[in-house]
Amino acid sequence: MIPDPIREGLARGWKAIDAASLARDRELEADVVVIGSGAGGGVTAEILAEAGLAVAIVEEGPLASSSEFHMREDTAYPRLYQECAGRKTADSAITILQGRCVGGSTTVNWTSSFRTPPRTLAHWHGALGLRTATEAALAPWFERMEERLGIAPWAVPPNENNDVLRRGCAALGLRSGVVPRNVRGCWNLGYCGMGCPINAKQSMLVTTIPAALDRGATLVHGARVERLRLAGDRVVACEAYGAGDAAARHRLRIRARHFVLAAGAIGSPAILLRSGAPDPNLATGRRTFLHPTVASAATMPQPVEGYSGAPQSVYCDHFLDAPLDGPAGFKLESAPVHPALAAVTLPGFGEGHARRMAAFPRMQVLIALIRDGFHPDSPGGRVRLRSDGSPALDYPITPYLWDAARRAWLAMAEIQFAAGASEVLALHEDAAPDLAWQLARRRIEGLALRPLAARVMSAHVMGGCAMGPEPRSSVVDEVGRHHQLENLSVHDGSIFPTSLGANPQLTIYALAARLATVLAADLHGRRGRSPV
C-alpha cells in the first residue's frame, strides 16, 4: 500500500475547502492570500507559513493525490491539465501543456530541474539592469531549493528514449549532460506527466503545500479567482467562485493584508487585467514567452519503450552555446512517448497516422525548446482578455523563430540517424519519414515554415509580469512587488523578463524562495516584529 500524504493530512485536520462544492457563499480572512499552488505559490506558501503568517492558498484545480494517479492519460489530462492538455494559443498554432491542480504544473511535469543558465542571468543583469540576477546572488537560493526538493543529476542509466540522444550526440562530437531531477525514491516508472503514483516526485503537492498546511495554512481548491478588489493603491480582497457546475456556483471573498499572484504566466496577467490593476505603461500581459518547441520522431530498429523510465534524463545544450543577439538557440531533450500524447502530436491522419502509431514501441522522440525573448525579432506574445473575461494568448511565430525550428529539425534528425534510427520524421504536416540523413536533410530544408502545419508545443509559459527596475517597462520590481499596488506581489514564471533557455521550475523555486523570504521579513517588520 503506497501512502497518500494528502489523504493523511486531511485526516489529520488540514484546513482545506473545496470551493467547487460550497453550499453557500464564504468570507475568509488571512494575513496573505497566495493565488496559485504551483512552483511559485507552493514555495511562497511554505515560507510565509513557516514565518508564522496566516496563509490562504487559492487554487483553480482540484486537490488530486497519488491514490487517484493511475498512470492513465484518459483520467490524468481531463483532471490535472488546463483544458485537458489541449490549451492552445489564440490562433491554435501552439499547444500549451500546463497543470491545473494543487501543485500546478509541478504535479504533472517531467521533473527536469536546471539552474537558470548563466548566459540568461548575464543578460538580465547587464542588458535589463536586474541587480540581483547574478549567479552568486542566486546560488544560495538554488542550493536551498535543490536540498528541499531532492534535486540531483539522475544517477540511474537513462532509458533508451534518452540514451538515443546521448549516443547520437556522442557520435557527432556534441556534448550532452545528465538532467537533474526533483525526485526521492523514484521507481523509474516514466509516468511523471500523469501525476507521480508513488509520491517520489518532489512536486509542490507533496512538499511545500503539505508543510504549509501543517503550519495551519488554509487551502481553497476548485476556486477560480475572478478578480482582486482594489481600493486606491491597495488590494483589499480576492474574489473567487467555485469551479464546479455553473448553476450551483458559490462565491468566495478573502480579505488579507497582502496578496501574492502565482497563477502562472497566463493566469497571473489575466487576473491583473480582469481586476483593472493600474498598468500605466501597458506592460501587463506583454512579452510572454513559450520556449516554442518542435519535435522529431525516429523509428529505431530496437525497442525504445519511451513510455517507460524517467522521461527526461539526457539533454544537449550545444545549440544554446551561441551569442544571444544572433540566430535563436535551442535546448535538446527527449519527450516521453505515451499513446494519446504521441497520437495528437504525430502529423497526418488515417492509414499513414495508423502506420506510424503501429511502430509505437520503437518510437523515439526528440524535442527542441527554442530560446525566445532575447532578440528584437523575438518580442514574444501577449495575454489579453476575451469578451467573457477568459485569457487568450497571441503568440506570433516570427521568421526568426521559424529559422530556429528548421535548424532544430535538422539537428534532431542528424542526431537520431547518428544513433542508428531506421527512419526520421519531422513533426510537420508536409513532412514524411526519411530513411537516411541526407534525404531527411533535403526534405527539412524544403519544408514550408508556417503555423498549423508544423507541430509546435510549449510546456513553459513565462513572462507577462516582467520584473525590472523601471516601472516603464516592467510590472513588478526585483523583489516581486507590483510597481503600482503596494500590497501585491507576483511570484511565478510570469516575472521572467525573457525566456530562460532551460526548463523553468528550479528558477521559479529559487526566485520564489528569495522573494517570499524578503516578503515575510517585510510583513513582520510592518507589524513591528523581527523576521523569523
Add this chain to the structure above:
Amino acid sequence: MGIAGAAVLLTVRAVERPLAAPVGAMRVLDPASARIVAALAPAVLAGALPPAGAAHDEAVRRVVEGFDRTMSLLAPVVRDEIGELLGLLRFGLSRVVLTGIWSPLDEASPVEIARFLAHWRASRFDLLRAGYLGLVQLMVGAWYAQPAAWGAIGYPGPPALDGPAPA
C-alpha cells in the same frame, strides 16, 4: 440559387435523419454534431479502428464520447468554435463549399471524407488547417487514450504497482 436550394433540402434531410448509431448522453455535443464526429472518425482513424462490426461501432461510439469530453473541458470560446465548425459541416451549403461533398457527411464514403481532410490539411487558409488539426487531434486523442487502442500498437499499458518496489 440551385445550389442554395439543394443545400436547403439537404440540410432539412440531415437534421431530420435519426441517429445511425445511438451515442450516450453528451456533455456538449448535440446529437446532430455527434453524428458528424461519428461520420468523420472512420476516416480519421482508418487503419486504427477495428474492422466493420460491433467492435468498430463501439470504438466509434467511444471516440465520439472522448471527443465530447475533451471538448467540454476546452475554453468556452474554443468549444464554441468547434461547435460552429461541426455546424458548418452539417448544413448543406456550407458543407458543399467547405468539403465538396454533396451528400450529408454520414452518407459520404471514408474516401470522400479523407479527400476533404487532406484538402484542409494542405490548405493555404489558416482557418481550414486549424479546423483539420482540431478535429483530428480530438479524435486520435480520444481513441489512443483508451485501452481498446493499445493492443494494436504494442503498448502494454501502465505497470502494476502492487509488486515490491524495484531496488
